[in-house]
Amino acid sequence: MDKLQTMKVFVRVAEAASFTRAAEGLGLPKATISSAVQELESSLGTRLFHRTTRKVQLTQDGTIFFERCKDLLSDVEDIETMFVQGTTNITGRIRVDMSAGMAKSLVLPRLPEFLKEFPGVQVEVSSTDRKVDLIREGFDCVIRVGTLEDSGLIARHLGNLTLVNVASPEYIKKFGRPKKIEDLDEHQMVHYSPTLGMKPFGFEYFDGEKYVSRAVAGPVTVNNSEAYTAACLAGLGIIQTPLVGMQSYMDEGKLIEVLPKLRAEAMPVSLLYPHRRNLARRVQIFMEWVEKIMKDYIT
Numbered sequence: 001m002d003k004l005q006t007m008k009v010f011v012r013v014a015e016a017a018s019f020t021r022a023a024e025g026l027g028l029p030k031a032t033i034s035s036a037v038q039e040l041e042s043s044l045g046t047r048l049f050h051r052t053t054r055k056v057q058l059t060q061d062g063t064i065f066f067e068r069c070k071d072l073l074s075d076v077e078d079i080e081t082m083f084v085q086g087t088t089n090i091t092g093r094i095r096v097d098m099s100a101g102m103a104k105s106l107v108l109p110r111l112p113e114f115l116k117e118f119p120g121v122q123v124e125v126s127s128t129d130r131k132v133d134l135i136r137e138g139f140d141c142v143i144r145v146g147t148l149e150d151s152g153l154i155a156r157h158l159g160n161l162t163l164v165n166v167a168s169p170e171y172i173k174k175f176g177r178p179k180k181i182e183d184l185d186e187h188q189m190v191h192y193s194p195t196l197g198m199k200p201f202g203f204e205y206f207d208g209e210k211y212v213s214r215a216v217a218g219p220v221t222v223n224n225s226e227a228y229t230a231a232c233l234a235g236l237g238i239i240q241t242p243l244v245g246m247q248s249y250m251d252e253g254k255l256i257e258v259l260p261k262l263r264a265e266a267m268p269v270s271l272l273y274p275h276r277r278n279l280a281r282r283v284q285i286f287m288e289w290v291e292k293i294m295k296d297y298i299t
Helices: 003-016 019-026 030-044 060-080 100-117 169-175 181-186 225-233 243-251 281-293
Strands: 049-051 056-058 092-098 121-127 141-145 154-161 163-167 190-192 203-206 211-214 220-222 239-242 267-273
Touching: 003 019, 003 030, 003 060, 019 030, 056 060, 060 092, 092 100, 092 281, 100 121, 100 141, 100 225, 100 243, 100 281, 121 281, 141 281, 154 281, 163 243, 181 203, 190 225, 220 225, 225 239, 225 243, 239 243, 267 281
Parallel strands: 092 121, 092 141, 190 220
Antiparallel strands: 049 056, 141 267, 154 267, 163 239, 203 211
């Protein structure tokens, strides 16, 4: 058994968490599977699995090796099909990160369309407001909203997300509907801060010359986009957030736009990917698909 086949065996055992199920899936004797993994551990000089009579579990080194093997095997699959025409020949895994709001409101609802067109692709979606380490954590690409830092990554600017000011009907019933910026002195905001304890940003708007921020009271501060929306729906205050995540709530009457002429500055949206190797065809196709489905929400 060559090294590539051995890695495939290892990955199958890791995914099945069982030597028996891996052997059945590969159509090989269990003894062959076990010997292949033992030889791999010997050549690497480390244990890849914790083995008990009831289960097989990856060690810490095994987890790291497992992720690298999946990347490598996906790249091999991509190389084998790079000159083959047709969408059914696009195979392999894509690992992408984006905010929870972006995943919930835009990407996941449309993902069945992508998978129907490319049935041989598996997509791993990480959704967090934390900025992941794209290279160290093995992501193929990430969708970032906001100003980018100089990270050494390749960035594809997709456009800018329109922001809206919204509040719940319950909030407006209690505090009224602000009509001008000065009215916010009698209102509340839900504050968003990636790091709790930092000074709130306030209400951002264009004053005719530039974008400025006005301090607004607010009893609640959150540090992720899902909590930000939930707090607004609960009537805790006004929020400033991308339209793409609020449209369905606005259509259903659960949120109402306020101060439409005083929107915050649109936020840039970018696709980032590493330049350490040529981009796999499946990742290129996925990124093109993301750009396509976002056209209705960016300027």
